[in-house]
Amino acid sequence: MKPRLFTPGPTPVPEETLLELAKPVWYHRSAEAKAILGEVAEDLKYVFQTAHPVMVLTSSGTGAMEAAVVNTLAPGEKAILLTAGKWGDRFRGILKAYDTNLVVVEQPFGKAITPEMLEKALAENPDTKVVFATLSETSTGIGHDIAAFGQIVARTDAILVVDGISGLGAMECRMDAWNIDVLLTGSQKAMMLPPGLAYIGVSEKGWKKIDATPVRSYYFDLRKYKKSIAENDTPFTPANTLIKAQRTSLKRIRAEGIENLWARHAKLAQATRAGVQALGLSLFAERPNNALTVIAVPEGIDGSAVLKKLEKQHGFKLADGQDTMKGKIWRLSHMGYTDAFEVLGAIAALELVLAESGYTFEIGAGVAAFQKAYAG
Amino acid sequence: MKPRLFTPGPTPVPEETLLELAKPVWYHRSAEAKAILGEVAEDLKYVFQTAHPVMVLTSSGTGAMEAAVVNTLAPGEKAILLTAGKWGDRFRGILKAYDTNLVVVEQPFGKAITPEMLEKALAENPDTKVVFATLSETSTGIGHDIAAFGQIVARTDAILVVDGISGLGAMECRMDAWNIDVLLTGSQKAMMLPPGLAYIGVSEKGWKKIDATPVRSYYFDLRKYKKSIAENDTPFTPANTLIKAQRTSLKRIRAEGIENLWARHAKLAQATRAGVQALGLSLFAERPNNALTVIAVPEGIDGSAVLKKLEKQHGFKLADGQDTMKGKIWRLSHMGYTDAFEVLGAIAALELVLAESGYTFEIGAGVAAFQKAYAG
Numbered sequence: 022m023k024p025r026l027f028t029p030g031p032t033p034v035p036e037e038t039l040l041e042l043a044k045p046v047w048y049h050r051s052a053e054a055k056a057i058l059g060e061v062a063e064d065l066k067y068v069f070q071t072a073h074p075v076m077v078l079t080s081s082g083t084g085a086m087e088a089a090v091v092n093t094l095a096p097g098e099k100a101i102l103l104t105a106g107k108w109g110d111r112f113r114g115i116l117k118a119y120d121t122n123l124v125v126v127e128q129p130f131g132k133a134i135t136p137e138m139l140e141k142a143l144a145e146n147p148d149t150k151v152v153f154a155t156l157s158e159t160s161t162g163i164g165h166d167i168a169a170f171g172q173i174v175a176r177t178d179a180i181l182v183v184d185g186i187s188g189l190g191a192m193e194c195r196m197d198a199w200n201i202d203v204l205l206t207g208s209q210k211a212m213m214l215p216p217g218l219a220y221i222g223v224s225e226k227g228w229k230k231i232d233a234t235p236v237r238s239y240y241f242d243l244r245k246y247k248k249s250i251a252e253n254d255t256p257f258t259p260a261n262t263l264i265k266a267q268r269t270s271l272k273r274i275r276a277e278g279i280e281n282l283w284a285r286h287a288k289l290a291q292a293t294r295a296g297v298q299a300l301g302l303s304l305f306a307e308r309p310n311n312a313l314t315v316i317a318v319p320e321g322i323d324g325s326a327v328l329k330k331l332e333k334q335h336g337f338k339l340a341d342g343q344d345t346m347k348g349k350i351w352r353l354s355h356m357g358y359t360d361a362f363e364v365l366g367a368i369a370a371l372e373l374v375l376a377e378s379g380y381t382f383e384i385g386a387g388v389a390a391f392q393k394a395y396a397g
Numbered sequence: 398m399k400p401r402l403f404t405p406g407p408t409p410v411p412e413e414t415l416l417e418l419a420k421p422v423w424y425h426r427s428a429e430a431k432a433i434l435g436e437v438a439e440d441l442k443y444v445f446q447t448a449h450p451v452m453v454l455t456s457s458g459t460g461a462m463e464a465a466v467v468n469t470l471a472p473g474e475k476a477i478l479l480t481a482g483k484w485g486d487r488f489r490g491i492l493k494a495y496d497t498n499l500v501v502v503e504q505p506f507g508k509a510i511t512p513e514m515l516e517k518a519l520a521e522n523p524d525t526k527v528v529f530a531t532l533s534e535t536s537t538g539i540g541h542d543i544a545a546f547g548q549i550v551a552r553t554d555a556i557l558v559v560d561g562i563s564g565l566g567a568m569e570c571r572m573d574a575w576n577i578d579v580l581l582t583g584s585q586k587a588m589m590l591p592p593g594l595a596y597i598g599v600s601e602k603g604w605k606k607i608d609a610t611p612v613r614s615y616y617f618d619l620r621k622y623k624k625s626i627a628e629n630d631t632p633f634t635p636a637n638t639l640i641k642a643q644r645t646s647l648k649r650i651r652a653e654g655i656e657n658l659w660a661r662h663a664k665l666a667q668a669t670r671a672g673v674q675a676l677g678l679s680l681f682a683e684r685p686n687n688a689l690t691v692i693a694v695p696e697g698i699d700g701s702a703v704l705k706k707l708e709k710q711h712g713f714k715l716a717d718g719q720d721t722m723k724g725k726i727w728r729l730s731h732m733g734y735t736d737a738f739e740v741l742g743a744i745a746a747l748e749l750v751l752a753e754s755g756y757t758f759e760i761g762a763g764v765a766a767f768q769k770a771y772a773g
Contacts, residue, residue, distance in 0.1 A: 028424045030634065042638070043419035046591050048404045048714055079593055080616065081455050081633035087616045118615040209634065215422050217455055217593045217636030238614070239494040240456065240463045257457040258406065258585065260593030260636065262418070338424055
């Protein structure tokens, strides 16, 4: 059986990037290492759509989220958190650990925060210093209207922090044009790399706030990274083999072109939604994003059992819901190094397992609808 | 030319470990991933010589140092820092960032902190909560008598934190028998892996202090890692391909046996010292450790120029001194996946460059002395 990975992180890594990881290790302070980091930093600016330097952290995405919190907020300062799922709630945990005066704007799982909700919260809390938002809420599949959030926050003194961990590279996101002050992501999503690195960019307005905020961390002190990246360096020994491999995946991204990448993900996501709906299944996300498709498990079906069968019988690894969502949704990633023919296979496999599970539908309806939508 | 890496981190990685890194990526919450982490955690206990769980962080070694600080100290609590170089000073930077009431016991570069110095500091500061020490001070090549430090600290209410980043696996270090309460290391030294992971073990006395200390971090909150590792899991998406590859290197370490590993490093270090001294060069470290040999650059020789020639002409990459030590010392690592015949080559290459640089010695004296000492 051929294993196929469809979890929304980690995602499949291109073969030429994997081979890069098998090469001998070299010194991270060498001229060669600096040249590589320089290239990576330049290509990251392209992916972030920013003119500001993008910094490289050796950590999970959560580390970059923590960096975004600890660098921008002094103890007791007010922040608005927009949360619509587990990853918004990850910010809540970090913000609480750092004594934030926290205003939470919340939506139930599956729904998105609207620009109006943000506008109202900011009007009621004019002393807000930072707004935290999530581009792709991977726990539910919704995407947020970050462009609108950016316009609203830009009119205030507050800065906008966006967790782009699973969305960046898979859906349109323009750091500078959308007035995002702090944008962060992880390496294991649309960046086509294994986990281990996180990236973070900061606007001028963002740096102003950071420079006025007392340092409360050492490893995540972004001022150190800013100073280092100006010399194509890192303040601490980085995961340098991952950085070198990231260069290879970034070359692939640049060769495709970021707009083409967004368009490809949009087309793939649209076809996936069509395929799923043709099976009589419904989408869980009210405002679905293009990084992954989240399917509501139909009444009477054991959601977790279906996923186990999919993997055991056909090699397809999709992700279950997390925490309270376990068994209630299926999460199918189509971001990064995943193409239409692989997703088509995943839908075919899902059909086979569903048929076996007593769910009633016309075999072939999903793959046909996918193919039709993809053909456009 | 064949490139050969002799920097004290990163160090060469075994070929079978590198090939592991080229394999397709898989989901980090799968049963397979948990089984792998379980094996790695078990083998790490063996390397640490501890019965306590060893936790896996996705970060540089500095991240684990920060975890050791932020989890054990409340703001304003007193700590004794034993520092004899750049890596002891790394702890100083972190401790300052976390508002520690800091007592610094210092030695000039090249000298080691003595047990008597620690004893005196503890007697003068009976309210000390944590003592911070460095096993191998890689910036100077000295090793500390951690066994003696452990005995002294164990008689008090304080806990002992040891940075084992470059020493662990290369020189004797027994967490439990030596009364080390928090022991940490990085993946890119004697653990034979690229950088990106850090490991940290905590004693019962250590956990007692941690549990009584307010949480001041999220990503480095060790309580989360403790809870997760009990289920062979991590709180945040780990660098899972590195973890899988670490399993392979750990199998190699287990197959050799930790005592044999220590003995091999001791023999190799002894032969290296003999070789260097036979060239009329002197060792920089007063109490040299077995992970690396640090050589004082002789009068009238441009230290940095010699290293550049070594790399350019013969492919051997040694490390320069850091910061104020630049040009004054040469640092030659013989830890991890480095054997006697490679170090012999490094000494041969050093001889060639030294001869060219106008340094007077008998060509062949270094390699002969190395060989003689190694033969035993």
